[in-house]
Amino acid sequence: MKTIKEDTMLKINNLQVNINNKTILENLNLEIKKGEVHALMGMNGTGKSTLVKTISGHYDCQVMQGNIHFKNKDLLQIDVAQRANEGIFMSFQNPIEVPGINNSYFLKTALNEKRVYENKEPLDAMAFLKYVKEKTSHYEIDQKLLQRELNNGFSGGEKKRNELIQLLLLNPDLILLDEIDSGLDVDAIKTVANVINGILDGNKSVLMITHYDRLLELIKPDFVHILHQGKIVKTGDYTLALEIDEKGFEAIGIKDETH
Amino acid sequence: MSKNKQLQEFINSDYALGFETLVQSDTFAQGLNEDVIKAISAKKNEPDWLLEFRLSAYKKWLTMKEPTWANLHYPTIDYQEISYYSAPLKPLNSLEEVDSEILKTYERLGISLEEQKQLAGVAVDAVFDSVSVKTTYQKELEKLGIIFCSISEAANEHPQLLKKYLATVVPKGDNFFAALNSAVFTDGSFVYIPPNIKCPMELSTYFRINALNTGQFERTLIICDEGSYVSYNEGCSAPSRDKRQLHAAVVELIALKDAQIKYSTIQNWYPGDEAGKGGILNFVTKRGLCQGDNSKISWTQVETGSSLTWKYPSCILKGDNSVGEFYSVAISSRAQQADTGTKMIHWGKNTKSTIISKGISAMQGSNAYRGLVRVAKNADHARNISQCDSLLIGNQCKAHTYPYHEIKNMSAKVEHEATTSKISDEQLFYLNQRGINEEDAIAMIVNGFCKEVLKELPMEFAAEAKELLSLSLEGSVG
Numbered sequence: 001m002k003t004i005k006e007d008t009m010l011k012i013n014n015l016q017v018n019i020n021n022k023t024i025l026e027n028l029n030l031e032i033k034k035g036e037v038h039a040l041m042g043m044n045g046t047g048k049s050t051l052v053k054t055i056s057g058h059y060d061c062q063v064m065q066g067n068i069h070f071k072n073k074d075l076l077q078i079d080v081a082q083r084a085n086e087g088i089f090m091s092f093q094n095p096i097e098v099p100g101i102n103n104s105y106f107l108k109t110a111l112n113e114k115r116v117y118e119n120k121e122p123l124d125a126m127a128f129l130k131y132v133k134e135k136t137s138h139y140e141i142d143q144k145l146l147q148r149e150l151n152n153g154f155s156g157g158e159k160k161r162n163e164l165i166q167l168l169l170l171n172p173d174l175i176l177l178d179e180i181d182s183g184l185d186v187d188a189i190k191t192v193a194n195v196i197n198g199i200l201d202g203n204k205s206v207l208m209i210t211h212y213d214r215l216l217e218l219i220k221p222d223f224v225h226i227l228h229q230g231k232i233v234k235t236g237d238y239t240l241a242l243e244i245d246e247k248g249f250e251a252i253g254i255k256d257e258t259h
Numbered sequence: 260m261s262k263n264k265q266l267q268e269f270i271n272s273d274y275a276l277g278f279e280t281l282v283q284s285d286t287f288a289q290g291l292n293e294d295v296i297k298a299i300s301a302k303k304n305e306p307d308w309l310l311e312f313r314l315s316a317y318k319k320w321l322t323m324k325e326p327t328w329a330n331l332h333y334p335t336i337d338y339q340e341i342s343y344y345s346a347p348l349k350p351l352n353s354l355e356e357v358d359s360e361i362l363k364t365y366e367r368l369g370i371s372l373e374e375q376k377q378l379a380g381v382a383v384d385a386v387f388d389s390v391s392v393k394t395t396y397q398k399e400l401e402k403l404g405i406i407f408c409s410i411s412e413a414a415n416e417h418p419q420l421l422k423k424y425l426a427t428v429v430p431k432g433d434n435f436f437a438a439l440n441s442a443v444f445t446d447g448s449f450v451y452i453p454p455n456i457k458c459p460m461e462l463s464t465y466f467r468i469n470a471l472n473t474g475q476f477e478r479t480l481i482i483c484d485e486g487s488y489v490s491y492n493e494g495c496s497a498p499s500r501d502k503r504q505l506h507a508a509v510v511e512l513i514a515l516k517d518a519q520i521k522y523s524t525i526q527n528w529y530p531g532d533e534a535g536k537g538g539i540l541n542f543v544t545k546r547g548l549c550q551g552d553n554s555k556i557s558w559t560q561v562e563t564g565s566s567l568t569w570k571y572p573s574c575i576l577k578g579d580n581s582v583g584e585f586y587s588v589a590i591s592s593r594a595q596q597a598d599t600g601t602k603m604i605h606w607g608k609n610t611k612s613t614i615i616s617k618g619i620s621a622m623q624g625s626n627a628y629r630g631l632v633r634v635a636k637n638a639d640h641a642r643n644i645s646q647c648d649s650l651l652i653g654n655q656c657k658a659h660t661y662p663y664h665e666i667k668n669m670s671a672k673v674e675h676e677a678t679t680s681k682i683s684d685e686q687l688f689y690l691n692q693r694g695i696n697e698e699d700a701i702a703m704i705v706n707g708f709c710k711e712v713l714k715e716l717p718m719e720f721a722a723e724a725k726e727l728l729s730l731s732l733e734g735s736v737g
């Protein structure tokens with residue numbers, strides 16, 4: 001098996017992904033090194049969400065060709081839960097409501113699954129609550145969310161905050177953010193940025209999908225990729241995001257063909 | 260795919276209680292006629308009136324037809340192919356005399372019949388095929404005037420009480436299966452709580468079907484005299500066999516003035532395999548009578564087993580201000596079919612009833628809630644709240660809801676709410692993405708769905724119920 005370099009977090013080679021027999025991603029290559037922040041931009045329907053879902057292992061995403069390596073592991077050989085426990089976290093664009101499950105019980109279960117996977121002792125209820133406090137107290141995150149049912153009846157902003165709580169507790173290595181800023185007001189976007197910047201320690205990496213410049217301004221990406229018709233057509237640094245924000249995708253030669 | 264194969268193995272191995280006990284038994288030849296009934300009665304040294312009761316029930320049964328209105332499909336039952344009595348051969352006068360194989364059976368089921376080894380605060384009546392092998396803590400309870408024994412023992416030791424109350428809630432001709440039970444019932448528990456006594460421990464009966472081709476027809480009667488209270492639990496299991504076995508029980512509860520009965524069931528009969536082969540056919544009549552004012556009867560059931568369930572634990576709210584409750588979780592996975600629900604009959608004034616039913620269908624399972632709320636003409640200010648929720652897992656299963664309302668009093672307030680939801684792939688993906696595997700994720704969602712019912716179970720049984728729920732659904736995705 002081909003090994004990847006020590007400082008590589010994620011390496012995608014020649015990836016083709018179909019959903020319902022339709023090709024969504026094609027000949028896609030991407031490498032993310034430890035400590036790097038990558039932003040993924042592009043018009044609607046170009047396959048941005050499909051890419052993060054494929055990395056997470058979503059059942060709808062059929063990998064037809066290519067491979068994905070994560071920290072030297074062949075990702076396509078392991079299932080969704082294992083990928084998560086290996087250190088991949090995906091923040092959902094629309095976090096799913098699961099009635100009947102107490103949020104704090106869910107968080108404790110998820111955390112302990114990961115701890116057991118890493119051969120650590122699971123935390124009991126007391127230790128868990130202490131851990132939650134320790135992890136979230138620096139941020140503007142309402143502890144009351146813990147007592148409610150998982151995302152059930154949460155407002156859009158509360159759901160995104162709950163994603164941040166999970167991110168802080170699970171402490172992943174690769175953070176996939178699917179439009180975490182959509183529907184958030186300025187203050188909430190600041191909280192998101194504070195959390196992301198707060199946990200970046202030089203070893204964690206981020207792949208974020210966003211349409212808005214505001215979040216990129218607060219979390220300066222090292223790389224910006226433009227996805228178009230299932231391929232990365234352009235890669236640049238933060239200035240590429242500024243250019244798109246100012247002039248739109250057409251200015252860099254991308255036409256919206258869906259209209 | 261190898262994943263599917265693993266899941267298949269899961270399904271085939273998950274009924275852990277499917278073992279058989281090798282014990283010499285006295286089993287009647289298959290078939291049913293008056294002589295068989297006389298023989299059962301003779302085995303139990305019953306008084307003449309009880310034999311008369313059996314024979315008249317049998318005559319009635321012969322004129323009745325098996326009900327077909329339920330949403331259940333099964334091959335015709337040949338009642339002449341069933342043996343109506345089976346008992347371990349050794350006499351059963353004390354625990355020392357109980358066949359060690361039977362003791363081991365209960366140990367394997369997690370029930371110790373030696374009092375010092377038991378969970379504190381739970382008295383057990385253990386019924387093995389047609390006889391009760393042991394009732395624990397009888398002496399302790401006797402000091403309070405509480406009677407907890409097998410129904411056969413009650414026929415000899417407490418004939419007045421038995422005669423006074425037997426078949427007063429479920430008459431012998433009530434329905435086809437109740438009539439059959441009245442003719443051939445073997446063992447079950449008898450409980451009497453004297454006035455103003457709160458039974459200090461959980462009373463519990465564990466039913467085990469062991470013998471092949473044998474039907475189990477237990478009969479339970481619980482009477483709570485004025486101002487008394489009891490919490491009673493039943494559990495059931497059976498060996499895994501290719502051939503279906505019939506279980507037709509009758510349970511009667513009577514609560515006098517100010518009395519309360521809490522009746523909990525964890526039903527885990529062998530469910531049959533994924534093709535629908537084998538398993539217990541469970542036709543049960545359970546009914547409680549809130550006879551006195553301010554009395555209360557509460558049914559809680561977790562139905563995970565049986566290949567087929569036909570069961571409607573009901574309350575007749577006769578006393579003024581009496582309260583009936585029904586909390587139910589029913590799972591149908593593989594090829595299981597369940598048609599279950601309740602009847603709340605409001606006769607008294609200011610009577611209240613609550614129905615919370617949670618049906619879960621997975622694989623090819625079919626689940627139906629069937630419930631009747633009847634408010635009689637004089638039942639002023641009756642109040643009912645019903646909530647029936649169905650959860651679907653996968654896309655081959657079925658859920659049905661059949662609510663019936665007969666309201667004859669204008670002051671009644673009756674509410675019915677029903678929902679059907681599906682565990683979505685997106686919910687599973689969400690939990691999986693947080694590191695929780697599929698089986699655990701489903702168990703979590705299902706437990707969340709059943710929460711309101713599970714919290715009604717006594718603590719010792721709630722843990723068992725949760726575990727059963729996840730076991731019953733193992734392998735239901737893939």
